[in-house]
Amino acid sequence: MTSTVNYGDKIPNNVDLGRDRVLQRALEHWQPQYMGWWSDMGPTESRIHDVYLRTAISVEPEGWAVFDYVKMPEYRWGILLAPPQAGREVNFGVNKGRPAWNEVPGEHRSALRRLIVTQGDTEPASVEQQRMLGMSCPSLYDLRNIYQVNVEEGRHLWAMVYLLHRYFGRDGREEAEALLERRSGDEDNPRILGAFNEPTPDWLAFYMFTFFTDRDGKFQLASLAESGFDPLARTCRFMLTEEAHHMFVGDTGAGRIVQRTAEVMARNRIENPDQVRDLGVIDLPTIQRYLNFHYSVTLDLFGSDVSSNAANFFASGLKGRYRETALHDDHVLTEATYAVSEVAGARLINREVPALSALNERLRDDYIGEVQAGVDRWNRAIERSGLPFKLTLPHKGFNRAIGNFAGHHISPDGRVLTDDEWNGRRREWLPSEKDYAFVQSLMSGRVVELGKFANWIAPPRTGINNKPIDFEYVRFN
Numbered sequence: 001m002t003s004t005v006n007y008g009d010k011i012p013n014n015v016d017l018g019r020d021r022v023l024q025r026a027l028e029h030w031q032p033q034y035m036g037w038w039s040d041m042g043p044t045e046s047r048i049h050d051v052y053l054r055t056a057i058s059v060e061p062e063g064w065a066v067f068d069y070v071k072m073p074e075y076r077w078g079i080l081l082a083p084p085q086a087g088r089e090v091n092f093g094v095n096k097g098r099p100a101w102n103e104v105p106g107e108h109r110s111a112l113r114r115l116i117v118t119q120g121d122t123e124p125a126s127v128e129q130q131r132m133l134g135m136s137c138p139s140l141y142d143l144r145n146i147y148q149v150n151v152e153e154g155r156h157l158w159a160m161v162y163l164l165h166r167y168f169g170r171d172g173r174e175e176a177e178a179l180l181e182r183r184s185g186d187e188d189n190p191r192i193l194g195a196f197n198e199p200t201p202d203w204l205a206f207y208m209f210t211f212f213t214d215r216d217g218k219f220q221l222a223s224l225a226e227s228g229f230d231p232l233a234r235t236c237r238f239m240l241t242e243e244a245h246h247m248f249v250g251d252t253g254a255g256r257i258v259q260r261t262a263e264v265m266a267r268n269r270i271e272n273p274d275q276v277r278d279l280g281v282i283d284l285p286t287i288q289r290y291l292n293f294h295y296s297v298t299l300d301l302f303g304s305d306v307s308s309n310a311a312n313f314f315a316s317g318l319k320g321r322y323r324e325t326a327l328h329d330d331h332v333l334t335e336a337t338y339a340v341s342e343v344a345g346a347r348l349i350n351r352e353v354p355a356l357s358a359l360n361e362r363l364r365d366d367y368i369g370e371v372q373a374g375v376d377r378w379n380r381a382i383e384r385s386g387l388p389f390k391l392t393l394p395h396k397g398f399n400r401a402i403g404n405f406a407g408h409h410i411s412p413d414g415r416v417l418t419d420d421e422w423n424g425r426r427r428e429w430l431p432s433e434k435d436y437a438f439v440q441s442l443m444s445g446r447v448v449e450l451g452k453f454a455n456w457i458a459p460p461r462t463g464i465n466n467k468p469i470d471f472e473y474v475r476f477n
């Protein structure tokens with residue numbers, strides 16, 4: 001394993017792929033299928049654009065990327081693992097203290113494969129969800145960013161497919177093929193997790209998705225980066241370095257929309273959403289409804305509050321907690337408890353359960369802390385404009401389909417509602433067809449003049465890789 005990536009090979013890699021001819025041939029067989037999937041399901045009408053993209057050339061924390069114009073189908077999707085750490089051990093669960101595994105432990109094979117497949121499935125799903133958005137981009141800068149996110153999600157699929165091919169033999173190869181066959185939103189063969197079957201119909205949805213849902217990616221990858229199965233840990237460690245940019249895109253993208261709306265409202269001294277819409281920007285209540293939707297479907301991605309799967313993943317050393325090794329406890333958790341919320345009649349109550357069974361909930365709580373900080377940043381833009389509006393995260397039971405709140409209606413402020421109360425008010429809280437139609441009416445074509453931005457979004461503070469904001473980030477040829 002080297003830190004520099006071998007770009008001489010058909011499949012760029014730092015895992016010495018050429019030494020294992022059988023594996024190399026299997027992956028080279030999968031490669032054209034992947035290219036077929038990219039051609040069918042990747043960004044529309046983008047084949048001949050030259051896009052100013054970063055490509056990983058090493059896995060060192062400093063200077064791992066080069067920036068250059070690339071046609072996306074020619075992007076060098078590679079297999080990149082962070083360097084091994086000498087003497088690494090399993091750091092949690094019943095196997096704590098044993099050497100980390102470099103091969104799949106037989107008794108954990110199917111659980112591990114399930115985790116890798118679930119992670120892998122989200123990557124192509126997000127590309128499918130976003131494939132139409134290039135046609136309505138608000139600027140060349142934003143277009144380049146979505147394409148960067150898309151090619152890197154493709155690389156993350158490669159990362160999981162490498163693990164499946166290298167460590168799981170024939171069923172791993174079958175799973176790798178199935179990853180290219182499922183389709184986001186398909187009735188017969190959908191993606192595995194709920195949020196990845198929801199449409200991403202416009203750029204506000206895209207930015208909310210990259211802010212909320214990519215951040216689930218961060219927390220899940222960080223937990224898998226603690227895995228006692230070392231190849232998975234090393235793969236996820238490098239994926240996390242790429243993921244940071246995706247969340248930056250969401251955080252700043254949604255932030256720029258909020259900023260633009262707040263500026264227009266303040267300048268024109270208006271607060272009524274209809275008047276705000278008339279000025280061609282997205283009113284704050286609509287932004288709040290999008291936030292409510294993306295936050296709640298993303299909370300579902302953490303799984304059930306009380307989960308024997310999660311307990312098994314942890315006890316067997318396959319999936320840790322967020323920043324497991326930095327936590328100060330026994331890392332075994334057989335004695336500890338954790339509070340989970342549940343619905344008891346018309347009330348919400350807290351119940352202490354064994355901490356091992358509540359690991360999904362704990363990860364969800366860690367995640368909530370971080371998204372709150374992002375929403376606070378957006379609110380500062382509203383405050384700066386002197387407006388009395390505040391974006392808020394709804395209660396974590398709001399609009400949930402997985403876990404203790406599934407089957408109940410919880411208001412954004414955390415009250416248990418009857419069906420009638422919910423049906424009477426859900427349009428206030430979740431985007432309606434009308435909201436989507438309005439947002440999409442603002443995004444009917446793409447804005448591609450150098451340095452120009454659509455009316456509904458503020459320009460970014462700086463460009464990419466120290467380039468100016470009016471740089472030609474995409475050439476259409």
Ligand code: BYC
Pocket residue numbers: 114115116118119122123126153192193194195213214215216217218220221300301302303304305306307308309310319360402
């Ligand atoms: N929708 O005990 P349960 C990312 C299933 S995002 C549908 O509740 P468990 C990215 C569950 O699969 C990060 N089904 O949960 C972001 C299980 O089914 P099986 C992706 C759901 O197993 C943006 C059953 O319900 N990575 O990277 O403890 C762009 C009972 O399971 C859902 C991972 O998720 C749902 N929301 O935990 C691009 C990490 N939730 O197995 C990329 C790997 C649960 O009985 N996955 N179910 O058929 C995991 O760690 C776990 O599978 C989960 C679920 C946390 C997802």
